[in-house]
Amino acid sequence: MIRFDGVTKQFPDGTVAVDDLSLTAPTGKITVLVGPSGCGKTTSLRMVNRMIEPTRGSISLDGQDTGRMDQAELRRGIGYVIQHAGLFPHRTVLDNIGTVPRLLGWDRTKTRDRSRELLERVGLDPHLGDRYPAQLSGGQQQRVGVARALAADPPVMLMDEPFSAVDPIVRDQLQDEFLRLQDELGKTIVFVTHDIDEAIKLGDQVAVLRVGGVLAQVAEPSYLLAHPADDFVADFVGRDRGYRALQFQATPRLPLRSERTVVLGERPDSDAGWLLVVDDDRHPLGWVEPRRIGGRAVEDADLHRGGTVARADGTLRGALDAALSSPARRGVVVDDSGALVGTVLAHEVLSAIEDTDRPERDEDDPVHGGAVAVAADEA
Amino acid sequence: MARGGGGAVVIGSLFSWIADPAHWSGSDGILNRLLEHLWYSVLAMVLALVIALPLGLYIGHTGRLRWLVTATNAARAVPTLGLLFAFALWLGPSLRGDLAFLVPATIVLVLLAVPPLLAGTYAGVEAVDPAARDAARGVGMTGWQVLRQVELPCALPLVMSGVRTAALQVVATATIAALIGLGGLGRLLVDGIAFGDYPQAAAGALLVAVLAVLLEGLLALLQRRLVSPGLGGGRGAVGGSRNDDDAAAAEANARMPVGPGGMAGGNS
Ligand SMILES: Nc1ncnc2c1ncn2[C@@H]1O[C@H](COP(=O)(O)OP(=O)(O)OP(=O)(O)O)[C@@H](O)[C@H]1O
């Protein structure tokens, strides 16, 4: 657990980058710092590993005041992913990854094995290990940056806009892999971004900062979307927040209807409206209008693939999107294995939404209300 | 036609002078002069490195004392020959034997080698990508480790081009040590002119040039071994070092005319 206690940073030129910040990043969770440019995110992050010293206040790591620890030792115990990767240009990818283990005195073989393992972990081809950073794409460099931070298996990770230098598709992919990795590793992570969508997607808890380094609100993403503390947060969280909040709402039991289907390569037995095409395992493939193909067998080229597919145990956002995107207006719902369970109509999803509770607003503490609870024995 | 024929005669007698085994052995033979020349050069280079390398690293690492780089660069404007005689007159009387000549000559060579070494080292460290330096501190390197593991290896292309410039200048300039009575290949040159043995003088100049070229090749090889391939690929640091190499070669060439023509002109 990382705890900021009334932390203020004023630079020598008088700029107050962080103002009286009190915040707890719970063990094993992702805490995202988000806010407009210059609001003090990087400064806050770098005070944790004392790359920047606070002017006032203290930061503790599992109850220990970091101000009293040896700087180099503290930093070796914290994984730090630097904006734009910051790799060592003169070292190969493997040697970059092995930096901290070597500093900790691991022998060459053990470091090498560990570096190889991590290369794979972050989804990079093993043959990239002998390359130099200049020979990698931006996305690959950022993965190496993450691998380097993970190398000595530190319990705490600081990540400064680690996915900013890549295009939206690769970023989405990196985010998914990051979440999968975190599922396995359960690190205590402080993650900085200026992208509210990234914050909502990745954070167990999101802290919104405003310019001047003041904490505007810290809460779980769903709470933040439902109850912005003030106009600034509401504005920053942005439009569509009602719709986006649905991604945090598990689907209740929807009234699913059974759907008439046709297996690809067979002839439809009716020519009314839209018919769902499935494969031999009942995995939905797309929709078809039988009267357009005139009674012959359904071919791959006939398929209308516009509709998304929702999982029965997924979120309400997924269910609603499946209904809205389906050409038949019936949203396709599948089980864990991807096999068809049934279909649902948009108004049925909407009435399910109306029946769910929104996260309750904490009237006493609008700034910290809805933050991830920290277990008593940790505090 | 006649000039061409005369040139051929000079070149012919130059090569037969060098090819004569009698000119290679003995205390005033080519081999011994070559060793002396190398000895003066290596001594000066080592001393200059001991001074300039730590100083350059310190200035680059801390950003303090930057004015020193500018100041030493300005000092290069002082004429080498004048400096040599000044030191010899000043220090010579208080030193014994060979030292009376060796010390002034070495001081001049060191003064010549320090500016390019200092500038190269300082510029190399300063040009290290700030993100890499920041990352080095961020992963928990101590100041010393940052210098040793990141700043120095990343600075090497520029450090090495400083070394090459300095080495060329030192080898070329060590020739003038003979003017105050020391050995080295300059001896062949100076004595050759003094006694009208022009093939010997030309041989001295040629050997200095050959030595400089060989040294340049050796240092280029060393640089290729020392500098990480990751620093290549046409990025900033490497582009810079290429230009510096060219500058080094140009400067070395400019100093080469300490040959028969120049000296003879000076005598008459
Ligand atoms: N070394 C410094 N000296 C003076 N002011 C600084 C220094 N570093 C940062 N600042 C100022 O402190 C404020 C916060 O900077 P910080 O880098 O923490 O912002 P940020 O939220 O990370 O912004 P961005 O999203 O652009 O990275 C800014 O106004 C910045 O100009």
Ligand SMILES: [Mg+2]
């Ligand atoms: Mg920043």
